[in-house]
Amino acid sequence: MIELKNVSFKYELQENTLIKNINLTIDEGEFVGIIGKNGSGKTTLCNIIRGIIPDFIQGKISGDIIIDDKNIDDIERGEMAELVGFVFQNPFSQISGIKKTVFEEIAYGLENLGVEREEIIKRVEDVIKLLKIEDLRDKAPNELSGGQSQRVAIASIIVMNPKILIFDEPTSQLDPLGTQEVFDILKLLKSQNKTIILVEHKIDMIAEYADRVIVLDDGEILFDGDCHRILSNRKIEEHNVSMPIVSKLAHQINDRRQGFFKNIPITLEECKRELEAN
Ligand SMILES: Nc1ncnc2c1ncn2[C@@H]1O[C@H](COP(=O)(O)OP(=O)(O)OP(=O)(O)O)[C@@H](O)[C@H]1O
Ligand SMILES: [Mg+2]
Structure with a gap:
C-alpha cells in the first residue's frame, strides 16, 4: 500500500538532511505505530507520505x-484526498469554521468533491452511526469539547x-476518556482493513493497538x-523512547529475581497471562 x-x-531553510x-x-491493513523523540522526523515522514512535502512545504x-501502486508524482490532489486521510494533533484546527452543525461539517469534504446530495446524506449518516456520535450531529462544531471535536474530525476523514x-x-490534547474514544475508533478502522499509521507518544497505547512499530531517530x-x-x-x-509501563516493571522484577518473567509483556493483558502461568 505504501512503499518508500x-x-x-x-x-529548504535547514542545512542538514533530516x-x-x-x-x-507498509501493507494493506497494517497498523503501524511511529515513535521517536521530539524532532526525530515523525511528522515530516507523515507529510512526505501524504504528499504535502514537497508540494506545500518546500525542500529537497x-x-x-x-x-497504492502509483508513484506519488502521478497522483492528483483530489485523488490523494480520497486515498490518504490525515488527522492532526489539534482537533480544533481541523474544523472548517463555516458549517453550522456537525452533520454539515462531516459532509463538507464530500461537497467539495461534488458528490451527489443523496449519496452525501447516506455516507454522513453511516459514519455518524459507525462512530456512535449521533448525540453530536446537530451540535455546533465550535461548541464541542476536545474529544468530541477529534471524533468529528475523524468522522470527516472517514466519510x-x-x-x-x-x-x-491525535490524542495529545485529549483527556483519558477522549483518548480511549479515539483508540476505540482506531480499533474499528483496523477491523475494516484500513491501513493505519499512528504517531503517538503514549507508548502503552501503541503497545495495545499497533501490530508493528517504527522507531525514528534523527x-x-x-x-x-x-x-x-x-x-x-x-x-x-537508550534512544529516549520509553518502554510500556508493564515492560519496565517486568524488567525491574527480572533484575531482582532472574527469569521471573519468561516473556517480557508489553500490555496488561500479556502481563496477567504471564503471571498466571507462573
Ligand atoms: N517547515 C519546516 N521547515 C524547517 N524545519 C522544519 C520544518 N518542520 C519541522 N522542521 C524541523 O525538522 C525536525 C523534525 O521535525 P518533525 O516535526 O518532523 O519532528 P517530530 O518527530 O514530529 O517531533 P515532535 O515529536 O515534536 O512532533 C525538527 O528539527 C524541526 O525543527
Ligand atoms: Mg510531530
Whole structure:
C-alpha cells in the first residue's frame, strides 16, 4: 500500500538532511505505530507520505514514493484526498469554521468533491452511526469539547473512505476518556482493513493497538518490526523512547529475581497471562 525507496529530505531553510535514506513498505491493513523523540522526523515522514512535502512545504526530496501502486508524482490532489486521510494533533484546527452543525461539517469534504446530495446524506449518516456520535450531529462544531471535536474530525476523514489513514498524535490534547474514544475508533478502522499509521507518544497505547512499530531517530529508522519484539527491548530506552509501563516493571522484577518473567509483556493483558502461568 505504501512503499518508500531510499527517501531523503532536507527542509529548504535547514542545512542538514533530516530524513535519511528511508526504506519502508507498509501493507494493506497494517497498523503501524511511529515513535521517536521530539524532532526525530515523525511528522515530516507523515507529510512526505501524504504528499504535502514537497508540494506545500518546500525542500529537497529524493527517492521513490509509491502509494497504492502509483508513484506519488502521478497522483492528483483530489485523488490523494480520497486515498490518504490525515488527522492532526489539534482537533480544533481541523474544523472548517463555516458549517453550522456537525452533520454539515462531516459532509463538507464530500461537497467539495461534488458528490451527489443523496449519496452525501447516506455516507454522513453511516459514519455518524459507525462512530456512535449521533448525540453530536446537530451540535455546533465550535461548541464541542476536545474529544468530541477529534471524533468529528475523524468522522470527516472517514466519510471520504480513504484506504490509508494517518494520525499524528491525535490524542495529545485529549483527556483519558477522549483518548480511549479515539483508540476505540482506531480499533474499528483496523477491523475494516484500513491501513493505519499512528504517531503517538503514549507508548502503552501503541503497545495495545499497533501490530508493528517504527522507531525514528534523527530522521533514520532505528528499529522496524513486530511491536512486541521492539517495545519489550530495553534498548529503545537508550534512544529516549520509553518502554510500556508493564515492560519496565517486568524488567525491574527480572533484575531482582532472574527469569521471573519468561516473556517480557508489553500490555496488561500479556502481563496477567504471564503471571498466571507462573
Ligand atoms: N517547515 C519546516 N521547515 C524547517 N524545519 C522544519 C520544518 N518542520 C519541522 N522542521 C524541523 O525538522 C525536525 C523534525 O521535525 P518533525 O516535526 O518532523 O519532528 P517530530 O518527530 O514530529 O517531533 P515532535 O515529536 O515534536 O512532533 C525538527 O528539527 C524541526 O525543527
Ligand atoms: Mg510531530
